[in-house]
Amino acid sequence: MILDELVLHDFGVYRGRQVFTLTPEAADRPVVLIGAQNGAGKTTFLEGLQLALYGRLSQAGLRGAGGYEAYLQGAIHRRASPQEGASLELNFRRTVAGCERRYGVRRSWTAHKSGVKEHFEVLVDGQFDRVLTQHWSEFGEEMLPPRIAPLFFFDGEKIEQFADLKRSAEIVGVAVKALLGLDIVERLELDLDVLERRKLAEQAKLDVRAELAAAEADVDAASERQRTHYEAVAGVRMRRDRCASSVAKSRADLRRQGGDLFSSRQTLADQKARLETELEAARKDMRSWAGDVAPLLLVQDLTQEVVGQARAEADTESMRIILHHLEGRDRSLLSWLQGAGGSVDMVAEAHAYLDADRASLAERSAGDAWIDLSPMARLGLETLVESGLAESLTERDRLLARLDGLEAQKDDLDRQLAAVPAPETIEPLVAALEQDEADLIECEAELLVAVRAHETAEREVAAARARYQSRLNQQVRLGLAQEDANRIVRHSAKARATLKAFKQEVVSHHVHRLERFILEALGELMRKSDLITDVRIDPKSFAIELRDGGWGVLSPDQLSAGERQLLAVALLWALAKASGQAAPTVIDTPLGRLDSQHRSRLVDRYFPFAGDQVILLSTDEEIDGPLYERLKPFLSRTFTIRYDAAAGGSVVEPGYAFANAAMEAA
Known part of the structure; x- marks a missing residue:
């Protein structure tokens, strides 16, 4: 079976007529790659494919709980x-x-x-086929039964549940029975059991017949209650899943709108208040510095001249004191010379010399005192000029560096505070998240109550059946009244035993075959070749047991999330092989939770060989540029689903836009 074309017209998120041409160009290029952002229409594509094939029998997980007609009405594009x-x-x-x-x-x-x-119609080779249109469900059952369609059409994000060995046992059991048609055998066994009970009841005495009828009515009533509780559990579980999805979406919306920043706004405000206090202290220190000697930095040349003038005036004053001292000394010296008997000429010559010497010194002390600083003031001014101004500049640089650093920190805090969303923006999101979480808790509690009620109903059914069987056994002990009924019951029991043996033998044979397929698939997909070396499936319970390289039992909890997803893929791949159906494989979100190595192994070893036609529905974060290049030799066609806001819906474009974007970014 090869899909050639899927056309969606105003279906779901798709606006207008959107066409996917899906025919592989060559046998060695079986992959069709469709890229889309989340919400653009990947899941809708998968639902449309299954809805076209199976209608109300589709197992595509039709969203909503209002039934098939409500689903169809909701699937019409909103515009x-x-x-x-x-x-x-x-x-x-x-x-x-x-x-x-x-x-x-x-x-x-x-x-x-x-x-x-x-309205539904089927064309064969371009011609309307009335018979096939009327009996399409029977043809679909023969072509690709709806019950095994999930083996070929599946969501990659949801298949990790297959790696839960308890749940996978149930899935494998259902799949094997569906593949082998054993559900028909089980229905035949049930029919034979009903026939036996009816024949045994016919042979009962009149009083026992009434008891049998009452017991059978009890069985029917208990079974009806069990079915009601089972449906209730399914409905509550569906609501719980929707609540969980709403909680995840509300958390994502809150995170996207800056909820993390909003929660830290008080801390940021406190940090800003502390910084503003430190800034004011730094500015005060700067003002104190500016009010000290800083103005003199503007007139350093003039200050140097003042120091020089002060030194010159100090020298002049010193010279005047010396002259005053020399005048007294000279008078004493001349008097001494005259008293010592010195000649007049010598005294006159000494007087002339001393007068000339004092005159020379007087010229040097003739300057005026403009500044007239005291010695202490002059010494302080000299110290300031020689070292004080330089120290003031160093202090200025330190204060400025501190002030700049604090202002930079304040600017950074201002930017963070500016990015904090307003309370009126974030509070509705917080309220919505709290409401969703409360709804989820309520659904969990309701689910627990519903599950317990269903378990109670199951016990009541078992008890009612035991009472009914007890009445039957009593009737059997009373003997059968008719030989024909005896024969029917006897041969029915033999037939059921034969059917049971037949079923066990067939299941055992095909389970071993399935074990081989699973192990082969794991060998192709797993990066650790010795991680899982053997797979065992119990033919009765269908429980799966994994063994590691040391032949020890391997629990799924010992596997990483990516390895569990690969185990689920291997299981689906093996079941698809075992089905013998030549059907296309369609995978939505194929690489969502895998690391780079596991993604590469799926791209290299699974997608090109999963079938004659493989359709991948990928986001931009899954099959990126490098993976696209590895997958390219096996690609026949590529598409991109883009949401067009102007058109109000998604449109289909040729080519895989995300590969080009990823390569350009690289």
Whole structure:
């Protein structure tokens, strides 16, 4: 089976007529890659494919709990007229009796006040086929039964549940029975059991028949209560899942709107207040510095001249004191010379010499005192000029550096505070998150109550069946009244035993085959070749047991999240191989939780060989530029789903835009 084309018209998020051409160009290029951002239409593509094939029998996880018609009405694009409705077209090829036939499936619907009207038709080789249109469900059961469709059409983000060995046992059991048609055998066993009970009841005495009828009524009533509680559990679990999704979305919205910054706003405000106090202290220190000797830095040359003038005036004053002292000395010296008997000429010559010497000194002390500083003031001024101004400059640089650093810190805090969203923006998101979390807690509690009620109903069913069986056993002990009933019961029991043995033998054979397929798939996908060396499946319970290189039992908890997803992929791959169906493989979000090495192994070893046609629905963060280049040799076609705000919906464009963007960024 090869899908050639899928056309979605006003379906879900897709606006107008959007066409996906899916035919592989060559057998060695089976992969069709479709890229889209989250919410652009990947899941809608997968739902549309399954809805086109199976209609109300689709197991695509039709969203909503209002039934099939409510789903169809909700699937009409919000801008499209409900009276015009939406439609799906799927064209594919399939070989029948050695001949290739082309099929076209057309499904459309419109919504009116009276309800939803659906139209469906099938074309074979371009011609309308009335018989196939009327019996399409039987043809689909033969072509690709809906119960095994999830083995070929699946969501990569949800398949990790398959790696839970307790849940996977149930999944493998359902899949194996569906693949082998054993559900029909089990239905036959049940029918034979009903036949036996009816024949045994017919042979009961009149009084025992009443007891049997009452016991059977109890069984039916208990079974009905069990079914009601089971449906209640399913409904509550669906609501719980929606609440969990709402909580995740609300948390993402809060984080995207700056919720982390909003929660730290008081801390940032306190830091700013402390910084402003430190800034004011730094500015005060700067003002104190400016009010000290800083003004003299503006007139350093003049200050140097003042120091020089002060020194000159100090020298002049010193010279005047010396002259005053010399005048007294000279008078004493001349008097001494005259008294010592010196000659008149010698005294006159000494007097002339001393007068000339004092006159010379008097010329040097003739300057005026403009500044007239005291010695202490002059010494202080000299100290200031020689070292004080330089120290003042050093202090200025230190104060400025401190002030600049504090202002830079304040600017950074101002930017952070400016990025904090306003309370009126963030508070509704916080309130929405709190409400979603409260709803989730309420759903969890309601689910616990519903599960316990269902378990109680199951025990009541078991008790009612035990009482009924007890009545049957009593009737059997009373003997059978009719030989024909004896024969029927006897042969029915043998037939059931034969069916049971047949089922066990068939299951055992195919389980071993499935074990081999799972191990082969793990060998292809796992980076650690010795991590899982053996796989065992119990033919009765379908419980899966993994063994490591030392042949010890390996728990899924010992696997990383990526390895568990690869285990789930291997399980699906093996089940798909075991089915023997030549169906395309469609994977939504194939690499969501894997690291780079595991992604590479899926790209290299799984996608190119998962089937004759593999359709991948990827986000931009999954298959990026490097992975696209590795997958490119196996690609036939690529598309990008882009949401067009002007059109109000998603549109399909050729090419894989995310690869180009990733390569340009690189």
